[in-house]
Amino acid sequence: MSVPNIELNDGHSIPQLGFGVFQIEPDETAQAVSVALEVGYRHIDTAEMYGNEKGVGEAIRASGVARGDVYVTSKLNNSFHRPDDARRAFDGTLTELGSDYVDLFLIHWPLPTLYDGDFVSTWKTLEECKAHGRSRSIGVSNFQVEHLERLAAESGTVPAVNQIELHPYFQNREVRAYDEEHGIATEAWSPIAQGEVLDDPVVTEIAEKVGRTPAQVVLRWQVQHGNIVFPKSVTPERIRENFEIFDFELEPGDIERIDGLEQGEAGRAGPNPDQFAYVPG
Numbered sequence: 529m530s531v532p533n534i535e536l537n538d539g540h541s542i543p544q545l546g547f548g549v550f551q552i553e554p555d556e557t558a559q560a561v562s563v564a565l566e567v568g569y570r571h572i573d574t575a576e577m578y579g580n581e582k583g584v585g586e587a588i589r590a591s592g593v594a595r596g597d598v599y600v601t602s603k604l605n606n607s608f609h610r611p612d613d614a615r616r617a618f619d620g621t622l623t624e625l626g627s628d629y630v631d632l633f634l635i636h637w638p639l640p641t642l643y644d645g646d647f648v649s650t651w652k653t654l655e656e657c658k659a660h661g662r663s664r665s666i667g668v669s670n671f672q673v674e675h676l677e678r679l680a681a682e683s684g685t686v687p688a689v690n691q692i693e694l695h696p697y698f699q700n701r702e703v704r705a706y707d708e709e710h711g712i713a714t715e716a717w718s719p720i721a722q723g724e725v726l727d728d729p730v731v732t733e734i735a736e737k738v739g740r741t742p743a744q745v746v747l748r749w750q751v752q753h754g755n756i757v758f759p760k761s762v763t764p765e766r767i768r769e770n771f772e773i774f775d776f777e778l779e780p781g782d783i784e785r786i787d788g789l790e791q792g793e794a795g796r797a798g799p800n801p802d803q804f805a806y807v808p809g
């Protein structure tokens with residue numbers, strides 16, 4: 529199974545399918561990532577706030593796959609938006625991963641109600657990480673249109689990616705359209721809505737018709753829209769199942785039926801980035 533690469537606006541490229549490790553216990557992470565690498569995943573999405581960067585690094589080193597053949601993303605902890613804290617936190621990420629670089633580092637949340645709303649200084653710190661070659665690419669997560677517009681007005685670097693909640697019940701179309709118009713790749717988090725969308729009759733009907741599982745159908749819908757995805761699972765059969773999405777195609781009518789599941793704000797499962805202000809204690 530070969531996973532397509534998506535070209536980023538800074539000349540680097542990223543595998544369109546990866547493996548997410550949110551809510552995997554730190555002591556179970558190395559095992560899950562090992563299974564994913566064995567299946568063939570070459571892109572892992574972690575974050576400081578997940579507490580499991582160390583397990584990701586361990587699994588990569590133990591796998592026999594060269595570090596340069598695995599795309600690794602991590603994200604800045606909400607506690608460390610101030611530039612000096614962000615620099616230290618980034619060093620901490622590299623230490624935990626046991627690597628001298630990451631492929632992609634993101635501001636995890638914009639936190640517009642904290643730090644005087646100054647995510648621009650935070651972004652400039654990420655620009656330093658990129659300039660030093662310690663993060664090959666930099667991007668943002670959970671940024672709304674107004675946050676992206678502010679970065680465009682007040683900094684010199686367009687984020688390579690914007691990682692946002694996006695699944696059939698919450699398609700985040702306004703942000704998705706802004707990303708596309710400005711050359712920002714969209715990464716869809718909770719791509720199968722943490723499983724919530726898998727019993728939907730539209731999804732199960734299409735799955736039956738094409739002879740695939742509901743998760744494969746929803747992930748296929750994502751990749752046909754050009755989104756980057758990294759479904760999470762600790763279940764080896766599901767890790768494998770989620771990887772097998774590049775040997776079939778959904779027809780346009782089926783894509784449209786899934787498009788029709790959009791529920792707007794009611795479909796949002798995670799926090800609204802305009803209000804989200806969680807800072808780990």
Ligand SMILES: NC(=O)c1ccc[n+]([C@@H]2O[C@H](COP(=O)([O-])OP(=O)(O)OC[C@H]3O[C@@H](n4cnc5c(N)ncnc54)[C@H](OP(=O)(O)O)[C@@H]3O)[C@@H](O)[C@H]2O)c1
Pocket residue numbers: 547548549550551573574636669670691692716717718719720721722723726743744758759760761762763766767769770798
């Ligand atoms: N930037 C952000 O703010 C943010 C927020 C959330 C997530 N993320 C990223 O996005 C990744 C994915 O999102 P997510 O973890 O929230 O949710 P998800 O990938 O949409 O769904 C994960 C859930 O679905 C289950 N599952 C996985 N594959 C399945 C399958 N084939 N059939 C049935 N159930 C299946 C998993 O169960 P088991 O594990 O029990 O198998 C788990 O409960 C995260 O791991 C993280 O890397 C980023």
